[in-house]
Amino acid sequence: MTIADHMLVGEVGFMAWRSSDAFKDRSPALEISERVRHEFSIFPASTSGDVHVAELDGVIAGWAARDGARDYVSDLWVHPDHQGMGVGKALVLHMLELISADGHPLARIDTHASNAGAIRLYERCGFAIVWRGIEFSTSMGIDLEKVHMETALP
Numbered sequence: 001m002t003i004a005d006h007m008l009v010g011e012v013g014f015m016a017w018r019s020s021d022a023f024k025d026r027s028p029a030l031e032i033s034e035r036v037r038h039e040f041s042i043f044p045a046s047t048s049g050d051v052h053v054a055e056l057d058g059v060i061a062g063w064a065a066r067d068g069a070r071d072y073v074s075d076l077w078v079h080p081d082h083q084g085m086g087v088g089k090a091l092v093l094h095m096l097e098l099i100s101a102d103g104h105p106l107a108r109i110d111t112h113a114s115n116a117g118a119i120r121l122y123e124r125c126g127f128a129i130v131w132r133g134i135e136f137s138t139s140m141g142i143d144l145e146k147v148h149m150e151t152a153l154p
Contacts, residue, residue: 006044008060009053013040016062016077022112032140039139043067049074052094054087064091071104076118083117092125100153107153113145126151 014037028036044051049067053060062078073095078088092109099107111118113132127149135146 005060007041009044009051009063010040010042012060012063012079013043013075013077015079019080020112020115021117022115024114028140032142035141036139052091054091056082056085056087062087062091064095066095066098070102071099071107073107073109076109088121089125092121096125096151096153105153106150108148108150110146110148113147119147122149
């Protein structure tokens, strides 16, 4: 991935984050939004994990990452212009294949508790909520209500 790709991946992530159901009731404060934009801009170059990109007609439509534990999907972001086209599902299923191929018996993913669209997607891909509670978001600098989800792998 080139530096230009890193910037595009970061921008796709930020646009998806900003448009998510997690903020339908209120927009995050400007300083939080700028902090998150910065975190997305540096993530592709700074991650020690792997980033998998989905393209449609040569354009980055979305991406997923495993940063940290190898059974954990740390990131899944689809640009708002490409949501509802199967990009997110394809990325989730691809990540599940990778995690299964690594020999893990289950896969994990987290999201904002109010991100109904993401939760529906993950449930359609076999995930179930195993925990709901408050966690501190390092990238946002605030406490958030989150869900942890898991699925058993073949």
